Amino acid sequence: MSSRVSNSPRFRSKTITAALAFFFGSLGAHRFYLYGKRDIYGWVHLICTLLGIPGVLLLVASERASTLGWVLAVPGAVSLFAAFLSAIVYGLRPDEKWDAQFNAQTQQRSRSGxxxxxxxxxxxxxxxxxxxxxxxxxxxxxxxxxxxxxxxxSQ
Known part of the structure; x- marks a missing residue:
């Protein structure tokens, strides 16, 4: 008897996706929720945030004078802004369009509130x-x- 994991499609909530993008989007949580652990863009979000944190700390410590701090902070900032933009885009997508893309194989339908x-x-x-x-x-x-x-x- 083999214990098999079911490959049945799962329902993906638009509200949960938008909330994950808002709260943990710079860590790629919304991407991992939608596409799984193999999503390359989710990992890019996470890596950019991990680079951005020491960059911001360097900028604070050097009073914004560290070139390395700026180089490291930019990918983190891009990841953060992309996460907020994703929350807006996912949240504003009509339920029918959302279900057609992410819930086509399930019987459950989105009802955003x-x-x-x-x-x-x-x-x-x-x-x-x-x-x-x-x-x-x-x-x-x-x-x-x-x-x-x-x-x-001038001196």
Missing amino acids: WAVIFVVIFSLFIGAMLLMTGLALSFQTYFESQVQAAKAL
Whole structure:
């Protein structure tokens, strides 16, 4: 008697996917939920986040002066912003289109409610806020470095 794991298709919730993208998207949780452990983009999310954490710590420790910190922080930031964007895209997809792509083999159908709308709202708000903060810090650092370079040239 062999103990076999059933390969029957499983239902994938749009609300759970959007919430995973919002809370743990930079770790690739939404990708692993939808496509399994073999999803290359889920692993890319995870690796980029693991690179981004020491990058941000280097930037904080060096007061944004570390080139290596910037190089490491960018992939982490891209992963984070892509996760918020994924939460918005998945959350706004119509239930019929979602079911056609992810639940075509199951009998269960999606019925999204207010929870997914709140996930989309918070993803848009927090993602936009983080993007604006990142851009402001990047431009401030760039212009401060230009002022320092000009001072060094004038001396």
